[in-house]
Amino acid sequence: MTTIVLATRNRGKIVEFRAALENLGFTVRSLHDFPAFPDVVEDASTFRENALKKARATFTFTGLPSLADDSGLEVDALGGLPGVQSHRFAGPLGDDTANNAKLLTLLQGLPPEKRTARFRAVLALVWGEGKELTVDGTCEGVILEKERGSGGFGYDPLFYLPERDLTMAEMDLQDKNAVSHRGKAIQRLSGLLTDLIKRGELQHAHRCG
Ligand code: IMP
Numbered sequence: 380m381t382t383i384v385l386a387t388r389n390r391g392k393i394v395e396f397r398a399a400l401e402n403l404g405f406t407v408r409s410l411h412d413f414p415a416f417p418d419v420v421e422d423a424s425t426f427r428e429n430a431l432k433k434a435r436a437t438f439t440f441t442g443l444p445s446l447a448d449d450s451g452l453e454v455d456a457l458g459g460l461p462g463v464q465s466h467r468f469a470g471p472l473g474d475d476t477a478n479n480a481k482l483l484t485l486l487q488g489l490p491p492e493k494r495t496a497r498f499r500a501v502l503a504l505v506w507g508e509g510k511e512l513t514v515d516g517t518c519e520g521v522i523l524e525k526e527r528g529s530g531g532f533g534y535d536p537l538f539y540l541p542e543r544d545l546t547m548a549e550m551d552l553q554d555k556n557a558v559s560h561r562g563k564a565i566q567r568l569s570g571l572l573t574d575l576i577k578r579g580e581l582q583h584a585h586r587c588g
Contacts, residue, residue, distance in 0.1 A: 380406045383405045384443045408443070416440050431503045456494065479534060483525070486524075498547075500516050521541060528549035
């Protein structure tokens with residue numbers, strides 16, 4: 380069995396990745412299994428660069444194929460904010476409740492047609508020196524005026540999908556993965572992972588540097 384390390388401590392993300400990767404035959408680890416791994420400063424201006432930075436650092440530390448997700452919410456009325464700042468929108472602690480409250484305050488009084496937004500996720504896989512790939516996924520929705528539902532994480536209780544008449548926080552894990560930015564990116568990644576396994580690439584991953 381090939382081990383893959385998720386370059387995150389975010390339990391919401393880990394839950395969403397685990398089922399898909401275990402189905403492909405991977406043993407899944409996360410940064411909770413590597414407590415000495417130092418935090419990566421996510422200072423790039425794009426999801427892609429931040430994802431690559433996290434995946435490269437995790438690979439260098441663990442020597443194992445490493446998968447990072449950099450993701451966030453882009454609100455049209457805010458010119459694409461919070462974007463890469465989604466986690467720390469309301470402050471350095473990355474508090475979901477405070478982030479959602481700040482978002483509601485900024486959008487106060489705006490009608491539904493002006494509350495359009497999308498989630499975006501970029502996944503980066505690094506399995507050797509210079510051996511890396513990225514895939515992405517998006518999901519379109521509308522920011523509600525108050526929270527609905529208790530599932531998921533982050534902005535899920537405010538992110539409404541009109542075609543489902545549900546927020547992301549009202550969906551179970553399988554439903555969310557079928558429509559979400561991360562779920563779509565994971566689907567794209569699955570085919571590539573299957574090819575890499577067939578070619579024996581991931582078994583030969585080794586520490587660089
Ligand atoms: P990252 O860890 O820097 O990629 O930050 C991702 C942040 O974007 C999370 O902390 C959430 O605030 C937000 N986010 C990303 N994906 C989701 C999702 O699926 N649901 C809700 N919020 C999300």
